[in-house]
Amino acid sequence: MGAAGPRRDTRGIVDAPDLFARVHFRRREPAPALRPYLEHYWLIDWDLDQPYAAHVVPHPSVNLVLQRYEAGESARERAGYAEVAGIGLGLFTRKLTGRGRVCGVQFRPGGFRPFAPEHALTDLTGHRIDAAEVLRTPPSVGAVLDPADEDARVAALDACLLALEPRPDPQATLAMELADRVRTDRSVCRAGQLARDAGLTPRSLQRLFSAYVGVGPKWVILRYRIHEALERAESEPAVDWARLAADLGYSDQAHLVRDFTATVGVPPTAYAAPPP
Template sequence: MAAPRRRDTRGIVDPSGLLTRVRFRRHEPAEPLRRYIERYWFIDWDLPEPYASHVVPHPSVNLTFQWDGIDTEDTPPYAELTGIPHGLYTRKITGKGRVCGVKFRPGGFRPYAPELPASHWTGRALDAGDVFAQALPDTTRAVVSPTDDATRIARLDAFLLPLRPAPDPQADLAVDLVESARTDRTIRRVDGFAQAAGLSVRALQRLFSAYVGVTPKWVILRYRIHEALELAGTRREVDWAALAADLGYADQAHLVRDFTATVGVPPTTYTQTAN
């Protein structure tokens, strides 16, 4: 019998700490939306004490419908658009609440807001009503009010399907290139990445600025840190020198430096606290 598939927790700092406090689920959107939307993600919580979750962000724009105080009358739900955070993303939660999120594929949000480059949203979190012209207050309440996932999914689909943009070949290229950076460990340097894509380094950088929102180097390094973070959280002993070489670092010191700068603690310290 095959071993059960382990839940994908890439990017989550201390995933066991988060998942023991919240209900976290992922769902696919309607098939016509999947070209540019990777998934829906839902989190529900009911906590006696505040908790701060930390995530090493993916190179994705997220649209979220949130309700931080379901059991209080003076905290209405709201919708937020979040560009790629520059550093570690921290979210403090307390009481009873939920988030219904839409994760766009890296490179996939630009077709929904074609008048601005994706880099315009990087490092920003703003009222989604500033981006989408629809009456979001009604949509937000309709999405976060149901207690069952099926209804939430149906209402997200109903909101997003009319917004479905026309195919954008440049967005398609950006989506494919970011996926290559995520899955292909031979992609270690921007010049080699550009050559493999049949582009100049400058053309690759322009494409990523316009459609992804961060540089190709940022994407390559971020996926390296995701791998290192996942290993550090699941193994008591990690050969950091071997991992650094496997991920394309010049030496262990460079991996330790990037990990510490991104996560906030050295990898050995994280391993000790997470296992």
């Protein structure tokens, strides 16, 4: 299980070229023993003359985020802190100012539960919680954020997660496999179809996703389709929205427009429009 190296797409990042022009963003691969559970590590450093607001349409993934904002409003932000970010249901916005650093861990959908088996994933959804309240051995913020060498930061993240001793869980494995199929197989448009293909009842599939992912399968399907629409809006000069809606399994263009607007904040045609 696990992808062959970190993903290279920009799905979920709103106006990725603009963000990458302002911050140093990269993904790194975790230790082999962690790859069945993790998508990748993501590292961001910035040194800005002017404030910048970064926007992300979150993946259906839990993230462990260690962050330091040298111009932060609180002593906690300036010193650095670690938090577990449950699945974000809406558009996430973070204002970046001055200098700062973030080291994040993106777990695969379903992959976080083996690290904190006593926590219900639905209790994390929509929340950002101090890592010490969720993980029995929270990461050392200084060990991860202080090194100038990013290999040392990656090694510190590896050490932290390996110390949590995640144990294989067949249900977590099944949840990860089904969520990955939703992401990679555009023909999966309905939760009922996914349940049938997995040999599960719709209720069993719902319980599996609630316990191990944190949201229902229908929500995961919708979020991955919005990610694809967002990527197409950024990469293609003239998107045929009616055709894309059909390709993504929508009954009509209006439904895609409604979901895109509710998630991103503007209609797809306005998002894709060239700047004046």
